[in-house]
Amino acid sequence: MVIKLGAGGKREGHVGRDFAWAPGAKAAFESELARFQLHKKKLKKPFNVFEAGTGKLPLALLRKAQKSSGTRKRRVFTGVDKELNLDLFLKKTGLKGLPKNLRLRQNCAIRELSDLPRESQGVILGSYLVNNISSEEPSCVIRGLPCNRAFFIAADMALRPGGRLVLVQGRMAAHLMKEAAFNLGYELHSKIIPDAAAIKSKSWAIRLRSNPEKRERDVRIEIGDEATVKKELKNLKKMGFNSFEEATQPCIFSLRKPKTPQGRLKARAKVLPQGQKDPLMSFPKNMPERMRKEFGL
Secondary structure, three states: OOEEEOHHHHOOOOOOOOEEEOOOHHHHHHHHHHHHHHHHHHOOOOEEEEEEOOOOOOHHHHHHHHHHHOOOOOEEEEEEOOOOOHHHHHHHHOOOOOOOOEEEEOOOHHHHHHHOOOOOEEEEEEEOOHHHOOOOOEOOOOOOOEHHHHHHHHHHHHEEEEEEEEEEEEHHHHHHHHHHHHHHOOEEEEEEOOHHHHOOOOOHHHHHOOOHHHHHHHHHHHHOOHHHHHHHHHHHHHOOOOOHHHHOOEEEEEEEOOOOHHHHHHHHHHHOOOOOOOOOOOOOOOOOHHHHHHOOO
16 A cells, blocks of 8 residues: 655654545555455354254254355354264264254253353244253252243343244143243244144144144043043133144244343233233242342342
C-alpha cells in the first residue's frame, strides 16, 4: 500500500495532520478491510445440536451431520445414550471413524448435559425421552430431585439464550411440558403429528406410533388388567382424552429459552393464564442458592 505525505509530514509532530492517501490506496484498503470482516463472520462459533436418548444406533443423527458437513453452516452434533455402542455403530454403517462434526457418547443424558459448557447448545432434541426418565428415581447429578425434573434443569443450563428444547412425546405429556415451561420461564409451542405424516417420518420412534389401532392395543397389553384399564381411561377423560390412541398420538413440543429474565417472566404469564392453579414443581429445600435465584424461587 502506497502512502503519500504532505509537505508538513517531514516535520516532527506533524505527520498525522498532513496525512493523505495515494490515488487508489484508500479504495484498496477498504476492500481488504471488507474481506477481513467477511472472513471474521465465517469464523463465528458453531451451532451445537445435542440429542439425548439416541438409542444404540443413532443413524438419523449421522445423516444430519453428513448433510450439514456439505454446507457452509458450522453445526456440531452430539448424541448421548446409555446403551449407545460405538463399535457396533461403526460396523453397521461401514465407517472407519465419525465425521468431524459428530460426537457420540455412551453416558447418562443428564450427566452429559451437566458437564457441557454453560449456555453452549443451540438445540436439545429428544424422542420419547421423558418416558424413559424415572419420576421417582433420585438423580445422581442434581441431588434432591427426581431424574425427570433434573433433566429439564440440566437442559436449561446447557441451552444458550434463544435456544430450543424440542421433545417428541405422546399428547398426554402436555401437562408435564406445561409444568416444565412454567418453572423454567420458557415459551411453549406444540404441534400434533398426523398419522399420515408420522408413518413417513425418519424417526423410528415416531413411525412405530403412527398406527392408532396399534397404539391402543399396545397400551392395553402393557396395562394388562381390565380393571386397571378402565381406571386409566377414566383418568384420561379427566385430562380431555377419549382413548389411549388419542392420548399417545405423537406430538412435538418446543420449549424456547428467552434471552432475558424479563422474557422469562412474560413466558410464564403466557403458559399460565391468570386464575389457573400454579403448577410450580416442589423443589427441595436444600436446592443450591444459585439455582433458586436463576429460577426465581
